[in-house]
Amino acid sequence: MRSYALRRVLQAVVVLWAAFTLSFVILYLLPGDAVLAKLGGGDTATALTPEQIAQARAEYGLDDPWFVQYGKRLAGALHADFGRSIATGDSATHMVLTALPPTLAVAGLGLVLALLFGGGAALAGTYTRAKWLGNLLLSLPPLGISLPVFWVGLVLVQIFSFQLRVLPALGNNGPQSLILPAITLALPTGAVIGQVLAKSLRTQLAEPYIETVRAKGAGRGRVHFGHALRNAAIPVLTMVGVVAGQLLAGSVVTETVFSRDGVGRVTTAAVNAQDIPVVQAVIVLAAFFFVVINLAVDLIYPLLDPRVRCDPAVRVRKELVHG
């Protein structure tokens, strides 16, 4: 067990390093000349002298050969330093970290709503005896996955802010402003959770051991909640990492739609300004969250699935089989 945990931590570190390298390749090597892109273009067509350009290059460390740049930036990244924002001059890490709390607030509420509605729909849909109700509830997750998040947000604003006038359309003030963004975020996330849980429940209910339980005289409730749910929850747990990523990605759109502060806003502003250090910081942050959450899931997994307790390699093999 010890060596397994160690291997997973090592893997996590490798993924983080790879995320950093990938973002380096995409952001620093692809565009060719980042400085010209920033300073030379845009609306303010400032005609810069070659000396000024060279000076700017040196300031941002862009005049070194690529492997030197890579080495320097990697060293910086190990200290969580991704350089200075080209747009604001602020530390990229600082910008991202200060923007984190509002995003987390919405994401947290969004996750709770997602679990309630997605998980609830899946559970109720499989438990109910009324076929029409079951079909209706189970058709909701596939619907939720198909709706564009930005569109849903706008429609919600239209209905609740402009027509019904019960909730604010934008801004960061107070708990009320959390509601619409959280609902918007909860939509795709809840849909994914609902879909996976529904499929998982249906698979479990078709398993042979359920027949054994029913043969003992168990009623519907015991079958669904005492046996099927626990087994069905396991694959859902493995999705948590993906879900967290989705929440972060969703915040990019929701914060734009609702004009809220947060990591999403910072990201879009950075992309617009081609502010490379900030974009890189966001990428690595996302990877970091994903990796940490997955590690946590790996540690919790044996608590839920006893088959894995003796031999964690069993889980890896099962993953390969079940994807």
Added chain:
Amino acid sequence: MAELIAVRTGFVLRRPGLVLATLVLLLVLAWALAPGLFTHYDPLSGVPRQKLQAPSAAHLFGTDETGRDVFARVVHGAGLSLRAAVSAVLISLVAGSALGLIAGARGGWLDAVLMRFMDVLLAVPPILLSLALVTGLGFGTTKVAIAVGVANVANFARLMRAEVLRVRTGVYVEAARAGGVRWYGVLTRHILPNAAGPVLVLAVLTFGTAVLEISALSFLGYGAAPPTPEWGSLVAGGRSYLASAWWMTTLPGLVIAAVVLSANRISRALEGERHD
């Protein structure tokens, strides 16, 4: 013959959702291929006198702030959006399948390296990855399509690899080797045809996802520059008029949702048929 018709009709009647989904996609495809058939209005320039009119018989989706017919813009935008989505899927499909095939077939250290690489692509949410690529490559529909394509490579790679492994360890593959077939024969006649099914299902599903991601990026402003009509930017354009002209945001968004729903429905049907 009569029996055949009866079977076909039964098929259609029992699956209304699937039929509807197919019709929607065919309609949108027709929009993309021959927009002129569906609307005679100019998507790029409008009549200012007719601005901000609600949907009516004359203007199915109403008009926008410069008097352009919104329906015309949606129809003409179909070609752009579909082409981008298809390109993105092709990129993901070809690159992902190739990587997954190599990883699954060769195994060993190559497999481990490729899979770690895929892990990274999966660790970062597709939207963020696409944003990074857009930052590096620049804006525009093609660049957005490439970005979305690359962001979805990992899914295909993982699936192809899993399928290859599943088939590779299957008994009939070993029977073929025991029968003297060489490895490339095994690959082309046994592994690929059996692995192709799930990959196709994922491709259709990814088409839907690609439409969503591309329109999200275009909503954020990274797609084609205005006045080119792209579905996402159409929705974005209506933001300022949310209170007064709801049709500018709601209707193009509905079209996007309908396309994605249809793609998902068809993908589910393909998956179900495969298991029969």
Added chain:
Amino acid sequence: MTELLVVRDLAVSYRGVPAVRGVDLSVRSGQTLAVVGESGSGKSTTAHAVIGLLPRGGRVDGGSITFAGQELTKLSERRWREVRGSEIALIPQDPAVALDPVKRVGDQVAETLLIHHLESKRSAPAAAAELLRRAGIDDPERRARQYPHELSGGLRQRVLIAAALAGRPKLIIADEPTSALDVTVQRRILDHLEQLAAEENLALLLITHDLGVAADRSDEIAVMSQGRVVEHAPSRTLLAAPAHAYTRQLLSAAPSLATEPLRARRDTGEPLVSVTGLSKDFGPVRAVDDVSFTVAKGQTLALVGESGSGKSTTARMLLRLETPTSGTVIFDGEDITAARGERLRLLRRRMQLIYQNPYASLNPKLSIADIVTEPLRAFKSGTRKDAAALLDQVALPSAMLKRKPAELSGGQRQRVAIARALSLRPDLVVCDEPVSALDVSVQAQILELLVRLQEQLGLAYLFISHDLAVVRQIADHVGVLRAGKLVEYGTAEEVLHRPRHEYTRELLTAVPGRLERAA
């Protein structure tokens, strides 16, 4: 004596398709009734109808099921919940998948007690442990806290028996209670079940495809075919003088009841393949340990053993599908132990393999013609046109050439696999449990086919099986494997009638059907 369970004129259908028609059965307390049939006979459906657990789409169309005077067919779901587990209990088929993998075994036994309010939450664990002990599990307190995956197949089956007995039912339905287990374990479990049933004066409804098991363990046998009961008689009567043609057919096909081999046994012959000191390690586990034997031309060597004995691995090493850790394989005078690459590929012409699972060994996407001629085309010694002749050899019509495996039955698929194996005219064919997945009457046909082909083509067979009854019919020489070691090896006559090793004797006594024949 009054009947406990009376089934009269039962009709069951799945989504409109009839599965069971006009079935009459009855069982008394303290009596065992075996319902015997092949797949699709409706025996399982009948059993599930009796406990009200028909799968989705199944419904009782007509007839009556009376249990202790109560009519079951019209019972509400709530009333069924009172009956199941406490009046009628089920021991399900495959212990590997019949237990909830995330719950402790003791809790799963206690569940029956809790559902029917026979024990309180506090007293249930102790009661459950006692039930486990009665089911033959030693150290029951410790075992009760274990999870299903930590137990062997036999132990899991005992847990299921304990859970079934927990509610003190009057009738137990045992659905193929031992088909997933090794033969020695099978025997112990069935003995124990018989004992428990006698102690509690239970009625036992035994569902099985194995006529030998039915003969040994039941007072009466009902034979089912295609949804109907074709014969119902006391066991002795049925076996001595079967009335119905189908029963006679089953009896003659049942390997456990057959005494004569399919052709005269041969003792000596020219060696074709010999292995010496063959061993295989998988990491720290030694799967095969120092095995040596010889297969003679035109003869059959049977390798017998239970699961995990290493018989499959040995065969695969002989075929060089696995590389031996040590030892040598000599084929027709040539040492092939280290053969690789093209040399190995060319060797394939002379030795072929038939797999156990006819569903997995054929590529579902190819046509039969393609499958059967693939080896020929790989060696460029034939084309698709030769397919018809190959199918002819195994008595399959040429109409099958265009079909795909999914359209064929298990027996037909196995014939295709045989045709494929023979296409290169090999000298040796390794048959890895080729008939275990098939119905008994189909088994008999395939075995006869294999024997006939051996005569025609002078083939040598290495026949792997866990079923001594099958081996009895076709082997010239027998080797018995246990935990990787060859514990007995000699002519079939010697091994089967004068076994030297303890384990061989144990295997022979465990073969069902001996009790009746000995009588």
